[in-house]
Amino acid sequence: MKQPKGFEDNDHPHYVCKLKKSIYGLKQSPRQWFQTLSTHLQSIGFVAGKADTSLFIRRKDDVQLYMVIYVDDILLTGNSPEMITNTLDKLKSKFDMKHLGFANSFLGIQITRTKNSFFLSQTKYAQQILNTAGMTKCKHLANPSQTKQPDVLSSTALESDPKLYRHLVGALQYLTLTRPDISFAVNSLCQQMHHPMPPNFNSLHRLLRYISGTLTYGLPISQGSTILQSFFDADWAGDKDTRRSTSGYCTFLGNTLISWSVKKQHTVARSSIEAEYRALAAALTDIIWLRRLLLDFNISITSPTTLHCDSTSAIALANNPVFHSRTKHIEIDHHFIRDHIDMKTVNIFPISTKDQVADIFTKHLSMPRYQFL
Structure with a gap:
C-alpha cells in the first residue's frame, strides 16, 4: 500500500494504514486475480480463446485441452487424461486447489452424464426458490403465463412483499440458464421490479406453480x-x-x-x-x-x-x-x-x-x- 497522490504526508512519506483485517470488494480485485491466473496458464502453454477470453486452449501435437474459468471455478477437459493430470499438478503448485473429479455440478448446475450426451439441470436451485416463496406444495400448472389476465385476481401470499418479489425474480433469471421455456415469462416479470402490481404478483405465482411441476426439466446436450x-x-x-x-x-x-x-x-x-x-x-x-x-x-x-x-x-x-x-x-x-x-x-x-x-x-x-x- 502507498499514500494516494495529492494526499502524501511530507513528514512521513512511507507511512500507510495498518489493516486490522483484509479488505474485500476492491474494484480491481477480480481483474488482478484473472491476470494472475491467466498469466500462469499462459506460462504452462495455454492460449486465451479469441471469441471468449474466459476460455483457454492448449494444443500440442494431437493433444487438445480446454479450460473454462468463472472467477475461481474451473472446468478442464481434453483428449489426454495424462495431460489433464499434468496440468492440474502445475496449477496446484501455484494455487490452493481441489480436484473434484468428473464434473457433476458447476455453478449450481447439475450435470448428468450418459454415454453420448449430457443433461444440464438446476433442480436443487429451483427447489430453493420454491422454498423461499413458500410454495413447495402448490398445485402444478402446464403453462407459465396466460394470454389474458383474469378479471378477478386470486390473492397470493406474495402480494404484500415487493422485496420478496424482487428477490424471487432475480433468482429466476439465473434459472433460465437451463430453462429456456421460462425465459419470456421471467423477462416480463423483470420489467416490473421497480413497482410490482397485483397482476405481476399473480403472474409470478403462476410461474412458480409451473416450475413446481417441471422441476426435472433441463437442457439436453447430445452428440451429433x-x-x-x-x-x-x-x-x-x-x-x-x-x-x-x-x-x-x-x-x-x-x-x-x-x-x-x-x-x-x-x-x-x-x-x-x-x-x-x-x-x-x-x-x-x-x-x-x-x-x-x-x-x-x-x-x-x-x-x-x-x-x-x-x-x-x-x-x-x-x-x-x-x-x-x-x-x-x-x-x-x-x-x-x-x-x-x-x-x-x-x-x-x-x-x-x-x-x-x-x-x-x-x-x-x-x-x-x-x-x-
Whole structure:
C-alpha cells in the first residue's frame, strides 16, 4: 500500500494504514486475480480463446485441452487424461486447489452424464426458490403465463412483499440458464421490479406453480451434427405501455440448443417488418460470435448459417440493398445484415409461423401452442 497522490504526508512519506483485517470488494480485485491466473496458464502453454477470453486452449501435437474459468471455478477437459493430470499438478503448485473429479455440478448446475450426451439441470436451485416463496406444495400448472389476465385476481401470499418479489425474480433469471421455456415469462416479470402490481404478483405465482411441476426439466446436450441454424421472431408493439417490440431468437448446434435470448427493443418499431429486421440483426450478431467460438474448438463452418424467418417482407428487406422511404430511419448498424448475406455468412429462409420455434421467446402463448413449442 502507498499514500494516494495529492494526499502524501511530507513528514512521513512511507507511512500507510495498518489493516486490522483484509479488505474485500476492491474494484480491481477480480481483474488482478484473472491476470494472475491467466498469466500462469499462459506460462504452462495455454492460449486465451479469441471469441471468449474466459476460455483457454492448449494444443500440442494431437493433444487438445480446454479450460473454462468463472472467477475461481474451473472446468478442464481434453483428449489426454495424462495431460489433464499434468496440468492440474502445475496449477496446484501455484494455487490452493481441489480436484473434484468428473464434473457433476458447476455453478449450481447439475450435470448428468450418459454415454453420448449430457443433461444440464438446476433442480436443487429451483427447489430453493420454491422454498423461499413458500410454495413447495402448490398445485402444478402446464403453462407459465396466460394470454389474458383474469378479471378477478386470486390473492397470493406474495402480494404484500415487493422485496420478496424482487428477490424471487432475480433468482429466476439465473434459472433460465437451463430453462429456456421460462425465459419470456421471467423477462416480463423483470420489467416490473421497480413497482410490482397485483397482476405481476399473480403472474409470478403462476410461474412458480409451473416450475413446481417441471422441476426435472433441463437442457439436453447430445452428440451429433455441428451444423448451426437459428430461429428468430419479434412481437410487434407487444408492450402495451411503451409499444416497444420484443425480440427473441434461439440457435441450435445440430439438435442441441446452445444459445437463446429474449429482449425488449430499445426503440418503437413503426412496422412489423422493422421489428423483425431488428430481431434479425440481434440473431445475426450472436451467430457471428458462435461461428468464431467454434473456430476455437477446431470446428470450421464453411457453409452459410441458416436463419429461419416467418416474415417474407423482412427477408426481402434484408436481401434488397435499396433504401426505401419507409426504412430510411432504421439505424445504419442494422444494415450490416446485408453485408453478411453477401459474404455468405448466413442465408435467410422463410418458415411457417406454425413452425417458428422462436415464437416462445416473444409473447404469452395459449396452452396448446406453448406445449407444442
